[in-house]
Amino acid sequence: MEKRIRKYSLIILTCLLLLPVLLRADDLLQKAQKTVVKKIAVAKNMQLNISNQYGGIVIQRWKRTSAMIQVTITGRSVKLSRANTLIRFVTIKTSKIPGAVSLETVIDTLAQHINPSSGEQCLISYTVFVPAGLKLAVTNRFGNIQVKSFEGELAIDEKFGDLKIERASGPIRIDAEQGSADIDRIHGGSLRFKGFTQVRIGELSGAVDARFWSGGSVDLGLSNDLQKLSINADNVKPLNITNLKLANADLKIHSTVSKIIYNGRIMLTLEKTLNVTLKKPLKIDTVFVMGKSDTTKKIAEKLLNLKKISITAMKSVDYTLKTGSATTGIKIDVSFCVVNVKD
Numbered sequence: 001m002e003k004r005i006r007k008y009s010l011i012i013l014t015c016l017l018l019l020p021v022l023l024r025a026d027d028l029l030q031k032a033q034k035t036v037v038k039k040i041a042v043a044k045n046m047q048l049n050i051s052n053q054y055g056g057i058v059i060q061r062w063k064r065t066s067a068m069i070q071v072t073i074t075g076r077s078v079k080l081s082r083a084n085t086l087i088r089f090v091t092i093k094t095s096k097i098p099g100a101v102s103l104e105t106v107i108d109t110l111a112q113h114i115n116p117s118s119g120e121q122c123l124i125s126y127t128v129f130v131p132a133g134l135k136l137a138v139t140n141r142f143g144n145i146q147v148k149s150f151e152g153e154l155a156i157d158e159k160f161g162d163l164k165i166e167r168a169s170g171p172i173r174i175d176a177e178q179g180s181a182d183i184d185r186i187h188g189g190s191l192r193f194k195g196f197t198q199v200r201i202g203e204l205s206g207a208v209d210a211r212f213w214s215g216g217s218v219d220l221g222l223s224n225d226l227q228k229l230s231i232n233a234d235n236v237k238p239l240n241i242t243n244l245k246l247a248n249a250d251l252k253i254h255s256t257v258s259k260i261i262y263n264g265r266i267m268l269t270l271e272k273t274l275n276v277t278l279k280k281p282l283k284i285d286t287v288f289v290m291g292k293s294d295t296t297k298k299i300a301e302k303l304l305n306l307k308k309i310s311i312t313a314m315k316s317v318d319y320t321l322k323t324g325s326a327t328t329g330i331k332i333d334v335s336f337c338v339v340n341v342k343d
Contacts, residue, residue: 028078028119029076029077029078029083029119029120029121030076030077030078030079030080030082030083031074031075031076031083032074032075032076032080032083032084032086032087033072033073033074033075033087034072034073034087035070035071035072035073036070036071036073036092037068037069037070037071038068038069038070038071038092038094038103039066039067039068040066040067040068040069040101041066042065042066042067042130042131042134043099045099045135046099046100046101046134046135047099047100047101047134047135047136047137048067048100048101048102048103048128048130048134048135048136048137049100049101049102049103049136049137049138049139050069050102050103050104050126050128050136050137050138050139051102051103051104051105051139051140052104052105052124052126052138052139052140052141052143053105053107053124053140053141053142053143054105054107054122054123054124054141054142054143055105055123055124055125055126055142055143056125056126056140056143056144056145056146056161057125057126057128057138057140057143057144057145057146058125058126058127058128058146058148059128059130059136059138059145059146059147059148059149059150060127060128060129060130060148060149061129061130061131061132061148061149061150061151062129062130062131063131064129064131065131066131067128067129067130067131067134068128068129069103069126069127069128069129070126070127070128070129071092071103071105071124071125071126071127072124072125072127073087073090073122073123073124074087074121074122074123074124074125075087075120075121075122076119076120076121076122076123077118077119077120077121078118078119078120082120086114086120086121086122087122089107089108089122090105090106090107090108090122090124091106091108092104092105092106093105093106105124107122124143125143130150130152132151132152133151133152134152135152135153136150136152136153136154136155137154137155137157138154138155138156138157138158139157139158140157140158140159140161141159141160141161142159142160142161143160143161144161144162144163144164144179145158145161145162145163145164146163146164146165146166147164147165147166147167147168148166148167149166149167149168150167150168150169150170151168151169151170152169152170153170153171153172154168154170154171154172154173155172155173155174156172156173156174156175156176157175157176158174158175158176158177158179159176159177159178159179160177160178160179161178161179162179162180162181162182163176163179163180163181163182163183164181164182164183165181165182165183165184165185165186166184167184167185168185168186168187169187170187170188171187171188171189171206172186172187172188172189172190172191173189173190173191174189174190174191174192174193175192176192176193176194176196177193177194177195177196178194178195178196179196179197180196180197180198180199181193181196181198181199181200181201182198182200183199183200183201183202184202184203185201185202185203185204185205186201186203186204186205186206186208187205187206187225188205188206188207188208188227189206189208189209190208190209190210191208191209191210191211192210192211193210193211193212193213193215193218194212194213194214194215195213195214195215196212196215196216197215197216198215198216198217198218198219199212199215199217199218199219200218200219201219201220201221202221203221203222203223204220204221204222204223204226204229205223205225205226205227206225206226206227207227207228207229208226208228208229208230209230210229210230210231210232211231211232211233212231212232212233212234212236212239213233213234213235213236214234214235214236215235215236216236216237217236217237217238217239217240218233218236218238218239218240219240219242220239220240220241220242221242221243222241222242222243222244222246222247222249222330223243223246223247224246224247224248226247226249226328226330227328228328228329228330229247229328229329229330229331230330230331230332231330231331231332231333231334232332232333232334233332233333233334233335233337233339234334234335234336234337235335235336235337236334236337236338237337237338238337238338238339238340239334239337239338239339239340240340240342241332241339241340241341241342242342243342243343244321244323244341244342244343245323245324245343247323247324247328247330248323248324248325248326248327248328249321249322249323249324249326249328249329249330250320250322250326250327250328250329250330251319251320251321251322251323251330251332251341252318252319252320252330252331252332253318253319253320253321253332253333253334253339254316254317254318254331254332254333254334255316255317255318255319255334255337255339256315256316256317256334256335256336257315257335257336258334258335258336258337258338258339259337259338259339260317260319260334260339260341261338261339261340261341262321262341262342263341263342263343264342267319321341323343
């Protein structure tokens with residue numbers, strides 16, 4: 001009994017000694033912070049360019065005719081003096097050319113050396129207030145981008161961060177890699193997503209060209225304002241498209257080694273036409289898969305053979321679906337994908 005008590009006492013003592021090590025590093029770090037504010041007069045047809053790294057960007061439309069960019073630079077380290085040193089390595093460079101103003105996060109990588117094992121951090125966060133009608137181009141690395149509201153032409157280049165667009169009007173160009181995207185609505189534009197976990201676009205309208213590579217799920221909602229849609233997807237599982245009827249779509253799908261599902265039913269291209277006389281009409285969801293060597297004549301034999309047939313994805317298959325007045329042209333080219341289309 002005494003040996004057992006000593007054993008448990010030793011375990012408790014070990015846990016107490018390790019407890020400080022298990023505490024979150026943030027609780028032990030000192031924080032230094034400074035804020036840089038840039039006010040920019042906006043002329044007609046002017047473009048604002050923002051390039052950041054290691055921090056988030058939030059975009060917000062306001063009613064003023066000028067733009068304001070607030071940059072918060074935060075340094076974290078065990079010692080406060082070191083945290084202050086970290087933020088001094090960061091500057092916000094402003095440059096101007098006719099018709100454009102650019103802001104860029106510049107980090108003195110020669111002087112700065114962050115020790116990740118100690119929990120040191122240096123974060124640069126932008127809050128961008130812009131008037132309606134401004135052209136905005138945003139580039140970010142290792143940080144998220146959030147568009148709360150924007151009205152005008154918007155270009156986003158995002159890598160290693162998530163993208164969220166709540167309200168935006170005007171054409172959008174997106175080039176995103178290694179992150180997820182949650183977008184409420186897009187009215188026209190060019191979209192490129194690669195290496196993502198999930199992409200959701202609640203409503204597509206206008207003319208949209210979209211490409212998706214090597215990612216997880218894609219959820220696209222169509223609208224009755226959709227004019228034209230072109231999708232190229234490679235190794236995306238699944239690609240979900242909804243509201244096909246609402247879009248009055250003439251949908252053409254070119255499939256390479258992919259599974260196409262329409263309203264819950266797998267679409268198949270048969271090798272030969274089923275040529276039999278039926279005494280009773282088949283149920284609407286009955287499917288026959290015919291092989292080149294299938295010579296059976298009786299329905300019962302075909303139903304038995306159906307259990308033995310394995311379906312393999314064909315190298316290249318074309319499908320056409322038309323809904324409503326079929327006035328909206330939608331073209332989809334997919335490879336190694338699962339495509340799920342619903343009315």
